[in-house]
Amino acid sequence: MAGLEGTIAGEHEMDLVSMNVGIGKGDGKVLGSERGREQEAARVFDMVSRGERWRHAAKANPKALLWCSYSLFSCIMWGYDGLASSIVLAISRFREDYGTFSYVKDNNDHEWAIPAIWQLGLGAASLIGLLVGGIGAGFLAKKYGRQLCMALSYAFTIIGVFLQWFSAASSTKHGNMPMLFGGKVLTGIPLGVFITIAPTYCAEIAPLPLRGAVTSAVNWSIVFGQCLAYVVIHQTQNLPSANSYRILFAVQWIFAAIGLGVLFFFPESPYFLVAQGRIEKAKENARRLYGRGFDVDGLISSIELLLMHEAETQKTASFRECFRGTNSKRTLIAMSTFFIQSICGIAWIIGYMAYTLELGGLSDTSAFNVTMGLSFVMLIGNMFGWVFVERYGRRGTALYGCITLAISLIVIGITGCFKQGIWAQVVFMAVWSFTYQSTIGSVAWPIVTEVSKSSLRNHTQSLATITSGVVGAISGVCLPFMVNPDEANMGGKVGFVYGALLGLSCVGVWMYYPETKGRTFAEIDRLFEMRVHPRKFARTKLDD
Structure with missing residues (x-):
């Protein structure tokens, strides 16, 4: 985040359109001050980040990439649950336990089928949960951080799968479709949370040369979850009991158990901590994420100046x-x-x-x-x-x-x-x-x-x-x-x-x-503020 951060403190003393990103006219007043040192630390940090090669970034930051992988792990559930909700209808035992015995005109016979209203209902259940989780994550992650949001989400998953498991038919009762619907709503809420939190966390934590690749791995996680659902149903669909579909639900308990087990050690993003004014904790987490030799002070200064500038140009985060x-x-x-x-x-x-x-x-x-x-x-x-x-x-x-x-x-x-x-x-x-x-x-x-x-x-x-x-x-x-x-x-x-x-x-x-490859967040902010046409982002140069 080199170019822009060096100017943020002097935003009111210089014309933003001048493209002069170093020390501006009003910076003489703070030269040698704490603000001046922050600006210089941020400028150097961002310059080094932009010049870093992806191989070096991957080798130098294994812990950061590992925690990005953990956040991506939650997206496997998104792919798994999304596909499981539809392919479960293909399991004959599921249709028998939850469906009705219907006449089939084509072959003049009867077979078990899930009523169309409930087919739409199960799809709507996941969507309702997804929307609630997506909206809720926007509020809660900003105020309380991602760790709490993920903990609540895993708890919803456990309860939702519990309802799905016990909604199954037994020797004395038919499958409880309303209970299954409620379980699907509850497991849908974490999906909206995870798909909101994971990419934003990766974007903030991943080294700049790897930011695009790491963030795009969200989709790989989703597809992996879908493949896993296919493998599970391939192994269980012909079981002679309700376990033919129950196991498809229960696998999500494994996801939740692993997620909760690791969550205790999960480091919050320094961006969130700086925004909350917890500077020392942000530095501590940065050291955990990036290890020895990393320019922690430069990172924190860069984040502070970026958020300070955004606070000056907007009323509130909403x-x-x-x-x-x-x-x-x-x-x-x-x-x-x-x-x-x-x-x-x-x-x-x-x-x-x-x-x-x-x-x-x-x-x-x-x-x-x-x-x-x-x-x-x-x-x-x-x-x-x-x-x-x-x-x-x-x-x-x-x-x-x-x-x-x-x-x-x-x-x-x-x-x-x-x-x-x-x-x-x-x-x-x-x-x-x-x-x-x-x-x-x-x-x-x-x-x-x-x-x-x-x-x-x-x-x-x-x-x-x-x-x-x-x-x-x-x-x-x-x-x-x-x-x-x-x-x-x-x-x-x-x-x-x-x-x-x-x-x-x-x-x-x-x-x-626009083309945002290789741009720091501050540079992207500036290009939009200058109203540079999106097609010209790649050709527009910002001075150091």
């Missing part, structure tokens, strides 16, 4: 402040990133891939195997995303990723027009899966955390999470009508819808997405 002045542009960029994630076909590919392939003629086993295989393709693709966000930048990765995804979806739509094109659909679904995870799926996370102000980061992440949840809910309502044989029966032609939406989004990405 959701309303996210939409004032230049903050509104930053917030809309963040929200639009998660909006694009949700309208690029993710709900269809992940949630309805197997169903669509079955309707297209594949057997149940083949469809499940393809779905599971593509999930691992996504996992590998996300690892490429770690490289892409640093090599090609945030803007380039998002733009070219959206273009490739739009083309893939259009091709899937074309192949969906031909009955014999089912395997061509599979191929381009694989292309889509790899591209999504290596581009917009990965890069959305660093974009959201970097374009937001430090003091508004939790609030902005909450708004992005809410955007994702709302758009995902709309997709969840519309997709059954688009895919089901007794409705629109679009099959692979759904790709046309998402391809068109994504094509329009490409224009927005090209117009309004």
Whole structure:
């Protein structure tokens, strides 16, 4: 965070547009003072951070990366629970225990099925919890820190899974769907908290050369959780008792136990501690995170000056402040990133891939195997995303990723027009899966955390999470009508819808997405305050 922090103390004595970031006109009054020393310490720290190579940063900061990994661990639950909520419907014992015996017109027979109202209800339960958790995290993390938020979230997980476990059917009773619904709401709350806290913590803790890669690993954690859910259901779905689906729920107890066991040692972010005025504790945590030889005083000075400047330019940290002045542009960029994630076909590919392939003629086993295989393709693709966000930048990765995804979806739509094109659909679904995870799926996370102000980061992440949840809910309502044989029966032609939406989004990405790669938070603040056009961020130089 070099350039800007050196000017913050003199903001009222010099014109911000002058681009003069060193010692300004009014700094002579404080030369040799404590403020002057802080400015110089911050300037040197930021200069060193910008010049550091990623290999050196990784080798020199193993503890910081380890704690980032712990925060990412919580996101595995997001992926696991999100997929488990939908694939549990495929377990015949679950349908028998919670469903009704319904007449099937197609084969003139009866079978157990979950009523449509409860299918929507279970999806809505997770969404309700997600929204509550996302909003709550924005408030609580700012006031009480991330450690308390995570502790409460793990407690909600334990209680929610408890309700799901004991809602199961027994020899004397049918499955209790309202209790299952309540359990899903409770386990949904931590998902909103984790997906808000993890990326913001990583953005603040990760060394600058690794910030994009580490933050984008949020998506890898989500995909890993989805793959884990597939593995669990593959092993348990044919068990002859309620354990065929109970075990799918109970695995989340393991996540919560591990998370709580390590949480006691979790170091709060120095950004939060400095904002609370706990400077000595911030220095202590910085030493724990970065070890000996790290410029702790430079880091703390940099954070202090950054937060001081933000306090001078905004009234308070609130959701309303996210939409004032230049903050509104930053917030809309963040929200639009998660909006694009949700309208690029993710709900269809992940949630309805197997169903669509079955309707297209594949057997149940083949469809499940393809779905599971593509999930691992996504996992590998996300690892490429770690490289892409640093090599090609945030803007380039998002733009070219959206273009490739739009083309893939259009091709899937074309192949969906031909009955014999089912395997061509599979191929381009694989292309889509790899591209999504290596581009917009990965890069959305660093974009959201970097374009937001430090003091508004939790609030902005909450708004992005809410955007994702709302758009995902709309997709969840519309997709059954688009895919089901007794409705629109679009099959692979759904790709046309998402391809068109994504094509329009490409224009927005090209117009309004800035390049924040290699920029300190203070530099990003300044570029927005100077109203530099997002397309010109990469070319704009700030003097030291």
